[in-house]
Amino acid sequence: xxxxxxxxxxxxxxxxxxxxxxxxxxxxxxxxxxxxxxxxxxxxxxxxxxxxxxxxxxxxxxxxxxxxxxxxxxxxxxxxxxxxxxxxxxxxxxxxxxxxxxxxxxxxxxxxxx
Amino acid sequence: xxxxxxxxxxxxxxxxxxxxxxxxxxxxxxxxxxxxxxxxxxxxxxxxxxxxxxxxxxxxxxxxxxxxxxxxxxxxxxxxxxxxxxxxxxxxxxxxxxxxxxxxxxxxxxxxx
Numbered sequence: 001x002x003x004x005x006x007x008x009x010x011x012x013x014x015x016x017x018x019x020x021x022x023x024x025x026x027x028x029x030x031x032x033x034x035x036x037x038x039x040x041x042x043x044x045x046x047x048x049x050x051x052x053x054x055x056x057x058x059x060x061x062x063x064x065x066x067x068x069x070x071x072x073x074x075x076x077x078x079x080x081x082x083x084x085x086x087x088x089x090x091x092x093x094x095x096x097x098x099x100x101x102x103x104x105x106x107x108x109x110x111x112x113x114x
Numbered sequence: 115x116x117x118x119x120x121x122x123x124x125x126x127x128x129x130x131x132x133x134x135x136x137x138x139x140x141x142x143x144x145x146x147x148x149x150x151x152x153x154x155x156x157x158x159x160x161x162x163x164x165x166x167x168x169x170x171x172x173x174x175x176x177x178x179x180x181x182x183x184x185x186x187x188x189x190x191x192x193x194x195x196x197x198x199x200x201x202x203x204x205x206x207x208x209x210x211x212x213x214x215x216x217x218x219x220x221x222x223x224x225x226x227x
Contacts, residue, residue, distance in 0.1 A: 041219075042217040045216070106157050107156060110155075
C-alpha cells in the first residue's frame with residue numbers, strides 16, 4: 001500500500017486568504033487525486049492531479065479557486081484560494097496503489113475559515 | 115450520483131459478525147466493488163475489493179452475488195474499533211481503465227459493547 005502524508009493536518013484561516021495543502025506519497029504512483037469532505041457529508045472528488053500538466057477538474061470545481069500542482073510522481077499541492085467560510089472542510093489527497101487496483105488516502109487536512 | 119445504495123446506519127454487538135449490504139444493480143462487467151471505511155476524523159481506509167468472486171483478507175470478507183447486483187461486507191468479529199462509516203463503491207481503479215470514484219453517503223456502523 002502507498003503511505004500518504006499531508007501538511008498541514010489542520011488550519012484556521014481568515015476569509016479572503018489562501019492556503020496551500022501539500023501531499024506526499026512514499027512511492028511513485030501514476031494517479032493522484034484531491035477530495036473535499038464537507039462537515040457531515042461524504043467525499044467529493046475535486047480533481048485529478050496530472051504530473052506535468054494541468055489538473056482535470058470535476059464539475060463544480062475550477063482552477064482559479066482550487067489550483068493544483070503535481071511537479072513529480074510523488075508530490076502534489078492543492079491551494080484553496082480566496083477562502084470563505086463555505087470552504088471549511090476536510091481536504092483529502094489520494095493516490096493509486098502502485099501494485100494494486102485501488103486508491104489509498106491521506107489523513108486529510110481540516111480547514112476552518114473564519 | 116453514486117452507483118450504490120447502502121443502509122444509512124447499522125448496529126452490531128461486539129464480537130458478533132457485522133454484515134453490511136450494498137446494492138449496485140447497474141454495475142457493468144468491468145467494474146469492481148470496493149469497500150472503504152472512515153473512522154471519525156481520519157482518511158478513508160481501504161478494506162477489500164472484488165470483481166466476481168468472493169474475496170477474503172485479514173480485515174474482512176466480501177461476498178458478491180452471482181448476478182453482481184449486490185454484495186455484502188462481512189467483519190467476522192466486530193470490535194469497538196470497527197465503529198466507522200463504511201463506503202461501498204463501484205468503479206474501475208485499474209491503471210489502464212480508471213473511472214472516477216464516487217462516494218455515496220455510506221453506512222454508519224456502530225459496534226455496541
